[in-house]
Amino acid sequence: MTTSTALPPAPVPPVSPGQRSKKQVPHNVRTSRRAAWIFAPSLLVSFVFVYVFIGITVYISLSNWKIGTSPDLTLRQPFGGTYGEIIQEQRFQADIRNVVIFTIIFLVLAIFGGLIAALFIHHVSVGKGLFRTVFLLPYALSFIVTGVAWRWIFSPSTGVNEILRSIGIENPPGWTTDTTILGALNDPSGTDFLKVQFGIPVALLPIIFAAAWQLVGFAMAMYLAGLASIPEEHLEAASVDGANTWQRLRHIVLPQLWPSTITCFVLLLHVALKIFDLVVAMSGSGPGFVTDVPGIYIYNYLTSRYDKASAMAIILLLLTLAVIVPYLIRGYRKERKA
Amino acid sequence: MAVETLEASPSQPTPATRRRPGGLARKPRSWSLPKSLGGWIVLAVCAIATLGMLVPVYVIITTALSGSTGAPNFFLAFPDAPSLDAFKGAWTKLHGSLINSLQITIPAALISCLLGSINGYVLAKFPFRGSNALFTVLLVGMFIPFQAVIIPVFQFLNMLHLQGSIFGLIVVHVIYGIPITTLIFRNYYEGIPSAIVEAASIDGAGIWKTYLRVMIPLSAPGFVVAGIFQCTNIWNDFLFGFILASPAAWPATVTLNNLIGTTTVDYSELMAGAVLVALPTVVLYLVLGKFFVGGLTAGAVK
Numbered sequence: 303m304t305t306s307t308a309l310p311p312a313p314v315p316p317v318s319p320g321q322r323s324k325k326q327v328p329h330n331v332r333t334s335r336r337a338a339w340i341f342a343p344s345l346l347v348s349f350v351f352v353y354v355f356i357g358i359t360v361y362i363s364l365s366n367w368k369i370g371t372s373p374d375l376t377l378r379q380p381f382g383g384t385y386g387e388i389i390q391e392q393r394f395q396a397d398i399r400n401v402v403i404f405t406i407i408f409l410v411l412a413i414f415g416g417l418i419a420a421l422f423i424h425h426v427s428v429g430k431g432l433f434r435t436v437f438l439l440p441y442a443l444s445f446i447v448t449g450v451a452w453r454w455i456f457s458p459s460t461g462v463n464e465i466l467r468s469i470g471i472e473n474p475p476g477w478t479t480d481t482t483i484l485g486a487l488n489d490p491s492g493t494d495f496l497k498v499q500f501g502i503p504v505a506l507l508p509i510i511f512a513a514a515w516q517l518v519g520f521a522m523a524m525y526l527a528g529l530a531s532i533p534e535e536h537l538e539a540a541s542v543d544g545a546n547t548w549q550r551l552r553h554i555v556l557p558q559l560w561p562s563t564i565t566c567f568v569l570l571l572h573v574a575l576k577i578f579d580l581v582v583a584m585s586g587s588g589p590g591f592v593t594d595v596p597g598i599y600i601y602n603y604l605t606s607r608y609d610k611a612s613a614m615a616i617i618l619l620l621l622t623l624a625v626i627v628p629y630l631i632r633g634y635r636k637e638r639k640a
Numbered sequence: 641m642a643v644e645t646l647e648a649s650p651s652q653p654t655p656a657t658r659r660r661p662g663g664l665a666r667k668p669r670s671w672s673l674p675k676s677l678g679g680w681i682v683l684a685v686c687a688i689a690t691l692g693m694l695v696p697v698y699v700i701i702t703t704a705l706s707g708s709t710g711a712p713n714f715f716l717a718f719p720d721a722p723s724l725d726a727f728k729g730a731w732t733k734l735h736g737s738l739i740n741s742l743q744i745t746i747p748a749a750l751i752s753c754l755l756g757s758i759n760g761y762v763l764a765k766f767p768f769r770g771s772n773a774l775f776t777v778l779l780v781g782m783f784i785p786f787q788a789v790i791i792p793v794f795q796f797l798n799m800l801h802l803q804g805s806i807f808g809l810i811v812v813h814v815i816y817g818i819p820i821t822t823l824i825f826r827n828y829y830e831g832i833p834s835a836i837v838e839a840a841s842i843d844g845a846g847i848w849k850t851y852l853r854v855m856i857p858l859s860a861p862g863f864v865v866a867g868i869f870q871c872t873n874i875w876n877d878f879l880f881g882f883i884l885a886s887p888a889a890w891p892a893t894v895t896l897n898n899l900i901g902t903t904t905v906d907y908s909e910l911m912a913g914a915v916l917v918a919l920p921t922v923v924l925y926l927v928l929g930k931f932f933v934g935g936l937t938a939g940a941v942k
Contacts, residue, residue, distance in 0.1 A: 333766060333841075333847065334766055334767070334768035334769070335768065336847055337762045337766030337768055337847060338762075338768045338771070340758060340759075340762045340847065341759055341762045341763065341771070341774070344755055344758075344759050344778070344818050344822065345774055345777075345778060347815055347818070348778050348781050348815070348818055348819065349777075351781070351789065351793070351815050351816070352780065352781040352784060352789065354792075355788075355789035355792040355793065356784070356788055356789060358791070358792040359788050359789060359791060359792060362791060370791075370794070370795075419689060422682055422685050422686050422689070423686055425682050426682050426683055426686045427672055427673065427674045427675075427679055427682075427683065428672075428673060428674070428683060429683075429686070429687075432690070433686045433687075433689075433690050435926070435929060436690045436693050436694060437689075437690070437693055438925075438929075438932075438933070439693075439697070439922065439925065440693070440696075441925075442872060442918075442921045442922050442924070442925035442932070443876070443918050443921065443922070444875070444876035444878065444893050444896075444917060444918065444921070445876070445878065446876075446878055446893045446896050446897050446914075446917070447700075447893075447896070447914045447917055447918045448696070449897075450896065450897075450900065450910050450911065450913075450914050451696045451697075451699055451700045451911070451914060452696060453900070453905075454699060454703060454715055454907050454910075454911070455695075455696065455699055455715055457715070457907075460714055460715055461715050462715070464714045464715070515693070515696060518693075523933055572783050575785065576785045578787075578878070578879060579878035579879065579882075579893070579897075582878070582882075582897060583897055583900065596785075596787075597785070597787060597879075600787040600790075601787075601882075601883065604790070604791070604883065608791060611787075611791070612791060614787075615785065615787040615788040615790070615791075616788060618785045618787060618788065619784060619785055619788040622783060622784065622785055623780075623783075623784075626780065626783040627780070630776050630779055630780065631776070633776075634772060634773065634776045637772055638772070
């Protein structure tokens, strides 16, 4: 049984009633039926507040409901017109670009940063506890606290730009208010469907750094747990066979850290898609929606356009489920096999 | 679906060395200085990276200490005359919502832990046909973007006349906290030998009696892990407070965000406020770090 965060002892996998193991309570049908009734209320509440409420949101996104206080539950014609309306918006397209760029760079920084930090901290001879504590400290903070700190670090007049100017960079970037797009792939004319430049907005970089700073410790903790579960014997055997450090890392350590990587990838990806408070605290939508994200879009339209807010929320939900559902099903299947 | 709540496992002998987060106390801890050049390089890299990680923390604290003279002109500068003046202003603006946050966090964390404990016990010790599939269905609720349910939640609170209230926020946090606490407790209880439950049932104790007499006394570590995790999550929540709470019920995160203002930002007061908002969860983390990690790995599905 490989565990992604293999901290001993491995929990006993549950066994379905058909295959009783010695570990399992012998329980009769009556007991398990009563147990099911104990679990039922929580399940019912969750079902209503998650699945039914998502259903309601889907319906609102297809309706003509605009202002919260005056419900209009007629279906919009043509069907799904709100989705058609928003995907043509410059703001929507900017949001999708931003969330994609944010996610990619953030994942690379947090996962590689966490992996490298874990490899070093795992092998350090002194002060392991201190290093680990400091790396994980930001995780205990609210994104709002992280946001105000990094807002100050990247404030154009008094922040890192002071350092950039002192080393001779005349015009440092305006950071969260900078409208430059690095490596732009296209030149939108405004008449076509595409209304935004696809590339890396400079304004997103401070927000990405802040998010990576807050969550790199999470990745580190996952990898440290993975490293702790690698049997010493494997590494010793490899040394005896004459493998050098790099070969041991490549052929033994990294393959065994794969479960940790999958966990980090999925959990951090879903954090990245949902990013909201950090952006609110650091920049808001920014000029030309250069730092806008789906979360802020939805928030803004909650006061004027229920249909648009709901449509964007459903698009965001689908993106999240595309990542999470395969992961959960994989865990479920593994348990069945166990 | 494993949450390895490492310290929170009763079947584990207490090791002589103090266990640290990450379960890395495999080898006896040695406090020797590096013996090789490579060892020194590793230590140097760790030290430099750690200092780098501390820069934002340093920035928050020094700026908060810059007092009434206003924030320094350069973010790494240490204030000329450190003072606690900025904290006075921040406390005046924040103390009401800090109390709100406390009133939201403690009941919501307690109730969601209790529900999670009951669910986790049933799922771990009395699995029924389809319980795993239903549990997976429940877990999806942990990951959804809450914007996808926020309009119905808002309307639901209106219906019950709870809109904008602290009580309404508690209800919402409890409901959306059930999946994560269920997950933590289910995995924790799986680490408790089923023989104990069997013995109790042979003695004629039913599901509830076994829970109250046998499981609850063994549950302290599970409650600490789930409790810390939920307290941190709820205290740090912004989205629900921002959208659902009226100004009288604003949690501290929302009030702190409002200090940013629209035109000029008083950074020394803002950072002092950030210290006040961050302090409770940071203290929790520093004091109970090993349990904190147990909750941290809670989302990890095998």
